[in-house]
Amino acid sequence: MFGYFLLSYCTPTDQIELRQRFKMYHVPIHIAGHIHVDTLETDLEPATFLLTGQPGGMGYYRLITLRGLAVESITYESAL
Secondary structure, eight states, rough: OSSOOGGGGOOHHHHHHHHHHHHHHOOEEEEEEESOOEEEEETTTTEEEEEEEEESSEEEEEEEETTTEEEEEEEEOOOO
16 A cells, blocks of 8 residues: 555544454555564564655655465565
8 A cells, every 4th residue: 555644644534444444455565665674574464564755866766565365475676
């Protein structure tokens, strides 16, 4: 699932609703933008990874490998 705002930027009511949807739809990862700080957390209630930001610098990208509905790995790769 992709979103512009981090889960922590949402109102408490919206956070509860989003967590319920993550759990209901078995969302393995929520990828957000808005900030340019690299973070990777696990929201324990729905067991969803929360990923934001960038690893730093041009020419890099994230490779996210899923196996079914589970995140198998998140790596940083260089396009250069």
